[in-house]
Amino acid sequence: MSKDRRAPHVSSDHPVSGVAGRYATALFELADAEGALDAVAGDLERISAMLNESSDLVRLVRSPIFSAEDQTKAFGAVLEKAGISGLVKNFIGLVIRNRRLFGLSDMIGAYTTLLARKRGEMTADVVSAHPLQAAQVESLKAALKSATGRDVRINTKVDASLLGGLIVTVGSRMVDSSLRTKLNSLKIAMKEAS
Template sequence: MSSDHPVSGMAGRYATALFELAEAQNALDAVAGDLAAIGRMLDESSDLARLVRSPVFSADEQTRAFGAVLDKAGTSTLVKNFVGLVIQNRRLFALRGMISAYTAILARTRGEMTADVASAHPLNEAQLANLKASLKTATGKDVHIDTHVDATLLGGLVVKVGSRMIDSSLKTKLNSLQIAMKEAS
């Protein structure tokens, strides 16, 4: 069945396994919701993001800390077990990639496209709705938006849809201006 969901890399293999388990349990949307909530928590909590990225924490420490967060968030048993396995295999650093890959598999299964959107600040519901409408007009398909915060952008967005990337970030505009000024002098 994994050939039905072509993804590559380690994060893709984990996401495919989770997708197949969720599909067998008729829990595709519930798992997607739990993963989206985890993604938001990673964006909003620098401590949680550090726990995920840092190899300094032992698997036991990560299991206890992340388990407590997932319990408090009311995450499903399937997602808790999945994150536990990811931690046990020392792959927690790739969790965000696994979340993105799961979202892409789900969208592809539904005939949707997935847009990876990086913004300097979290987007509100109105901004997400406007972006979704604009992307639907541009692509002609329903677009699922996978967002994350990248404070280094300073402002604007970086949107990746399929093989296309639209970079309207202030960081890129400033870099382009700096290059143009160097060439002019």
């Protein structure tokens, strides 16, 4: 009897399907077998943070102009500098050889979803105008846990164009309390009134 190798579908967070889901599932199963789920998650979080901070790295990941050899050399140097080795380094190498590096962010998201599901957690993506302080993140976690009934892991991102407030996305639900959205709504209401 063959084991079903398709990536499971997760209704919340990032969908775990398609190419990214298959790669993430394979990495997850290997990490689980080696007892390295948290170590792999930490390495992937560091890679994700580097992608968020470097437009050059994003260009390397997404551009088809770079050969697999160029991507291997460049990403290898990045991983070495970040102290990432072992399973994640091998995984990135495989992704590059298979010319799937463009899907790395989705693979990381799918891995995070699989890990959260195993732990019984949900993931919330929070975009704020300014970096959130630790106390604010904890308060938000508590509020989201109260609303969802599950532990919530928060991924934060800063977008200064929001001006103030937050955009919180949990699964397919989004709450936009940003000042930018409120001002745009007011602008539309004023145009309709005149």
